[in-house]
Amino acid sequence: MTLASSPDLSKESEPLQPKGWLRYFSFSVDHKVIGLQYLICGFIFYLIGGALASAIRIELTSPISDFMPRDVYNQVLTLHGTIMIFLWIVPVVNGAFGNYLIPFYVGARDMAFPRLNAVAFWLIPPAGLMLISSYFITGAAESGWTAYPPLSINTPAAGQIIWILSVLLLGGSSIFGGINFIATILKLRRPGLGLMQLPMYCWAMLGTSILVVLSTPVLAGTLILLSFDIVAHTGFFNPVMGGNVIVYQHLFWFYSHPAVYIMVLPAFGLVSEILPVHCRKPLFGYTTMVYSIMAIVVLGLVVWAHHMFTSGTPPWMRLFFTIATSFIAVPTGIKFFNWVATLWGGRISLNSAILFSCGFIINFVLGGITGVALAQVPFDIHVHDTYFVVAHFHYIVYGGSVFVIFSSIYHWYPKFTGRMLNENLGRLHFLLTFVGFNLCFAPQHWLGLNGMPRRVAEYDPQFTFVNQLSSAGALLMAISTLPFLWNVFQSAFNGPIAGDNPWKALTPEWLTSSPPPVENWEGPAPLVKEPYGYGETPETLEVALDKDLELGGDEK
Amino acid sequence: MPLSSAIRSVLLGIVLVVAGLWIGQNIKLLPVDASTNAPVYDELFRVLFSIGAILFLGITGLVVFSLIKFRRKPGDTSDGIALEGNLSLEILWTAIPAIVVLFVGIYSYDIYDRMGGMLPLDHGGHNHQNMASEERIWGGISSGSIEKSGMVVNAPLPVEVTAMQFAFIFHYPKGDITSGELHVPTGQPISMRLESRDVIHAFWVPEFRLKQDVIPGQPTILSFTATKPGRYPIICAELCGPYHGGMRSAVIVDSPKAYEEWFKNNAKTPVSEL
Incomplete structure (x- = not known):
């Protein structure tokens, strides 16, 4: 390990922050504080979004609309979608782990723009509060998180406008974050550290941030036009005024399909960090992993119209978007095969982090398979806007991203707090989440294929039993939060002391104290050229390697 | 080994x-x-x-x-294989x-x-007719405007569908029948003209594997041919307001004979003129 001196970045801003736990309520510019602010803030919104999901599942235990008024139901599903996407998954997989880890990974003392970073975080709580309080004050938006006009123009204006304002603020926060990540990864790398030596999460965040910076402004522009239609009675998207409702869908999905990758690419990166440590093996196929991330970024920008196959799109467009969407399966598939190859022949600790990561692989493969099916126009025409789609995207964003968030919390909690989590409670949490999740969402595929549309409060009575099954799964998911919360709270005070590097990991965030000092390392930043340099040397392997010939054999 | x-x-x-x-x-x-x-x-x-x-x-x-x-055996502190890739x-x-x-x-x-999805769209009426004569199945969606399709004689049975919050209305230009439910005979291509009065709705019949958004300001043609008599749900699949879940109707598929019966009983114009 070579040492190098680093520029002193944050000396002047240090006295501005309070000490101790008060830091987390301050306008701190420390990337670690900001990362945890994102994480905890996101988790609070996750609990709120989860409560809304529970309300939806309670309503759907009976085929008639009986639990809440119909317009409230639409507000609830709109808030559920918006909160889970914009206030939980996007800020946590990007903002929380990105801010905490990226400066470590590039060998920097902080992000490139620390104050912009703090601004980006502090946009989130007011936006979230505004969105949620709109429910109590004016009535929340009730046109779904997609806010398709003319419905979004016809529904009560106050809630819709507040929804637009909060999404604009959250989008702004996301763009600030994206610019900051790109600058940090490309410009703040420690001398001597090459791009192809960066941990995989840096590549994932670089790709994601490119998507954020390219596509989020389009959403912002679209929503501003939509707000003009609502308050100033312009006619961009209003057919009564000669506007075109399909144009809105194109613009909306130009952001909102990449948004899916904004939610899953960082998750891919996090899994790539977690698996090698707990398998004691190098990440398999580093170079192909990097290229597949970049391929997903490029392809992710040209597939948006697959959300619009029933909107009257012309055949050539349907054909193009079918092919483009299907081909995303290739780079994504490479990543999954590489992860399985990383598991293969390892010394896998069956701890909570690895269980959630493997749960992610299994869930995401199922979500990916239904995704390729949905990309096929003739297939999509039947199941579009049904519970099949609901099941599909929950397999991607919950079974994928949220499982990875939990895995990451189990993995990095010792670094955040200096204490270990209780593994048995963690495994219980995994079991409840995995069973509950699959019980909740797997049956919804069948519901969609057989005629249950999404976003309904009432349905054909023949679907009652399967819906109750799904609700039972949701109940398990709600219960699964309890051991997790208990674990996190009591371990913060009573957990065993973790030490600097409990997992014996090689990535730079572990080569310092837990929790790390304000400037990340006492002394110069370490130069880690092989972040995944685990594993026995080939000589010692001859003995151990006995049945893993499939992988070893081809090479020679 | x-x-x-x-x-x-x-x-x-x-x-x-x-x-x-x-x-x-x-x-x-x-x-x-x-x-x-x-x-x-x-x-x-x-x-x-x-x-x-x-x-x-x-x-x-x-x-x-x-x-x-x-899995790691208890007491084992060794590493796995140092395998970084395999081209x-x-x-x-x-x-x-x-x-x-x-x-x-x-x-x-x-x-x-x-399914007929690749038929060119820009000459709506013409292809519409060809479709019937070539007996192609049109399960795809034509976004061609109905105005271009012109007068079609002896072609697929035309039905005008109007979607509104929260109902479908079916109008048969032949016979001037207006109905809340769709009646169609088996084996006969149906050509629907879909239009919405307010927000986006969607016309979905799961048993036909057929769905099309009904878009305000953009009339859309959708064709299908039913094969099995029965009563199937028509479901609105696009969030359209508070009563979205209740926006349902039914399509009644009859044998041609039974359909003819229904048609004669409901037609407003004398049958001889048809």
């Missing part, structure tokens, strides 16, 4: 493929197929399900196997998915074509 391992992998692969195909062919997840397009759709579904089952069982099997086989293996699992995806794309294009 290498040989036996390779043979074992190939055998496992074959078992997996056979199992996937078997599952795909025997799974029954879809409602009854009541239009000419539905069996075509179900064929695609079976193929996709087979491929999906093979992939899912394969990867899940590998993950579970790895977790059991390569031929990585090329293999880039190429195979690429080929599978290409196959799926071409195959679904063929399915789409068989």
Whole structure:
């Protein structure tokens, strides 16, 4: 390990922050504080979004609309979608782990723009509060998180406008974050550290941030036009005024399909960090992993119209978007095969982090398979806007991203707090989440294929039993939060002391104290050229390697 | 030892493929197929399900196997293999998915074509007529405007569909019948003109495997041919307001004779003029 001196970045801003736990309520510019602010803030919104999901599942235990008024139901599903996407998954997989880890990974003392970073975080709580309080004050938006006009123009204006304002603020926060990540990864790398030596999460965040910076402004522009239609009675998207409702869908999905990758690419990166440590093996196929991330970024920008196959799109467009969407399966598939190859022949600790990561692989493969099916126009025409789609995207964003968030919390909690989590409670949490999740969402595929549309409060009575099954799964998911919360709270005070590097990991965030000092390392930043340099040397392997010939054999 | 391992992998692969195909062919997840397009759709579904089952069982099997086989034994502090990659293996699992995806794309294009989705749209009426004479199935969606289609005699049965919050209204220009439910005979192509009065709705009949958004300001033509008599739900699939879940109707598919009966009983214009 070579040492190098680093520029002193944050000396002047240090006295501005309070000490101790008060830091987390301050306008701190420390990337670690900001990362945890994102994480905890996101988790609070996750609990709120989860409560809304529970309300939806309670309503759907009976085929008639009986639990809440119909317009409230639409507000609830709109808030559920918006909160889970914009206030939980996007800020946590990007903002929380990105801010905490990226400066470590590039060998920097902080992000490139620390104050912009703090601004980006502090946009989130007011936006979230505004969105949620709109429910109590004016009535929340009730046109779904997609806010398709003319419905979004016809529904009560106050809630819709507040929804637009909060999404604009959250989008702004996301763009600030994206610019900051790109600058940090490309410009703040420690001398001597090459791009192809960066941990995989840096590549994932670089790709994601490119998507954020390219596509989020389009959403912002679209929503501003939509707000003009609502308050100033312009006619961009209003057919009564000669506007075109399909144009809105194109613009909306130009952001909102990449948004899916904004939610899953960082998750891919996090899994790539977690698996090698707990398998004691190098990440398999580093170079192909990097290229597949970049391929997903490029392809992710040209597939948006697959959300619009029933909107009257012309055949050539349907054909193009079918092919483009299907081909995303290739780079994504490479990543999954590489992860399985990383598991293969390892010394896998069956701890909570690895269980959630493997749960992610299994869930995401199922979500990916239904995704390729949905990309096929003739297939999509039947199941579009049904519970099949609901099941599909929950397999991607919950079974994928949220499982990875939990895995990451189990993995990095010792670094955040200096204490270990209780593994048995963690495994219980995994079991409840995995069973509950699959019980909740797997049956919804069948519901969609057989005629249950999404976003309904009432349905054909023949679907009652399967819906109750799904609700039972949701109940398990709600219960699964309890051991997790208990674990996190009591371990913060009573957990065993973790030490600097409990997992014996090689990535730079572990080569310092837990929790790390304000400037990340006492002394110069370490130069880690092989972040995944685990594993026995080939000589010692001859003995151990006995049945893993499939992988070893081809090479020679 | 290498040989036996390779043979074992190939055998496992074959078992997996056979199992996937078997599952795909025997799974029954879809409602009854009541239009000419539905069996075509179900064929695609079976193929996709087979491929999906093979992939899912394969990867899940590998993950579970790895977790059991390569789990750390108590007291073991050694590392795994220092294996950073394997070019031929990585090329293999880039190429195979690429080929599978290409196959799926071409195959679904063929399915789409068989459903009539690739017919050119810009000469609405003309193709509309050709479609009937060539007996092509039109399960796709034409966004061609109805104005261009002009007068069509002896063509598919035209029906005008108006969607509004929260109902569908069906109007038969021949006979000037207005109905809250759609009546169609078996074996006769139906050509619907869909229009919305307020927000976006969607016309969905699961048993026909057919869905089309009904878009305000953009009349849309949608054609289908029902095959099995029965009563099937028409469901609005696009969030359209508080009563979205209640926006349902039914399509009653009759034998041509029964349909004729219904038509005569309801037609406002004298039957002789038809």
